[in-house]
Amino acid sequence: PNGTQASRSAAVKPAADRFKGRYKEALEELQSAEEVLERAKANGDSSGEHNTQIEIGRAKEKKDALELFKKDLGTFVRMYEFLSQIVDYEDAELEKLSVYARGLLPNLKVLDLQEDIDLSAVEMTHFSLKNKRVQKINLKNGTLDPENPGEGKSKETKTDPLSVIIEKMNELFSGDLTDQDKINYINTVKDKVMENDAVMQQLQTNSKEQVMLGDFPVAVTDAIVDTMDAHNTLATQALSEDKIQQGFAKLILDVIYKEIGVV
Numbered sequence: 001p002n003g004t005q006a007s008r009s010a011a012v013k014p015a016a017d018r019f020k021g022r023y024k025e026a027l028e029e030l031q032s033a034e035e036v037l038e039r040a041k042a043n044g045d046s047s048g049e050h051n052t053q054i055e056i057g058r059a060k061e062k063k064d065a066l067e068l069f070k071k072d073l074g075t076f077v078r079m080y081e082f083l084s085q086i087v088d089y090e091d092a093e094l095e096k097l098s099v100y101a102r103g104l105l106p107n108l109k110v111l112d113l114q115e116d117i118d119l120s121a122v123e124m125t126h127f128s129l130k131n132k133r134v135q136k137i138n139l140k141n142g143t144l145d146p147e148n149p150g151e152g153k154s155k156e157t158k159t160d161p162l163s164v165i166i167e168k169m170n171e172l173f174s175g176d177l178t179d180q181d182k183i184n185y186i187n188t189v190k191d192k193v194m195e196n197d198a199v200m201q202q203l204q205t206n207s208k209e210q211v212m213l214g215d216f217p218v219a220v221t222d223a224i225v226d227t228m229d230a231h232n233t234l235a236t237q238a239l240s241e242d243k244i245q246q247g248f249a250k251l252i253l254d255v256i257y258k259e260i261g262v263v
Helices: 005-042 046-083 092-107 161-172 179-193 197-205 208-213 216-226 232-240 242-260
Strands: none
Touching (some): 005 046, 005 092, 046 092, 046 232, 161 179, 197 208, 197 216, 197 242, 208 216, 216 232
């Protein structure tokens, strides 16, 4: 659906404001009830303590319901973006809902009722410096002979292939995923691609550039779809943007070349 950023922001603002208002209200109720509970405990008011515990439970239910709504909305956005790459729903209303939800989600921000500490009235009158550790440095007279141009020695840097793969995956993908998650995912897709005999034959007989122009990118996409249940988060991103998909295909190609010994 078309529309400027301003119009999309205006469309989601009422719902975002309602969410923020209800969330703030729930937090305020929870904070107020917890303060009443502390006073009831201090005064030995068991009846008041019991009633306040009920109020705290209700406030937490309101807060949890709003947080669950935000979580479910995020799940819907990710799943629709992923599945719509595979299935043509032919549903304009569902597509509109997806666009609306995607615009609304970043605006559903949780609030913190703790106020910032106001230091504007604080005046610094003294400060002190304390020695935590004293160390004697022995400096001697001497000379340093400069190296002549061209005499510098290069230092060979050993690069861990696994760390390079992880670095490239981090450039392509985002999200709360461990390095092992990413390694497992790339191995899963790689193994699936290597089941394709025709593509593997192309790898053996063509350059890397030629392979990327052949059936290999499609084979990687097919492998992503086949493994979507196990690695949904990464698969969603791999199928949502052509830049990520192409970068991931090249990365898979490098890993396969290394495994089969093709330079």
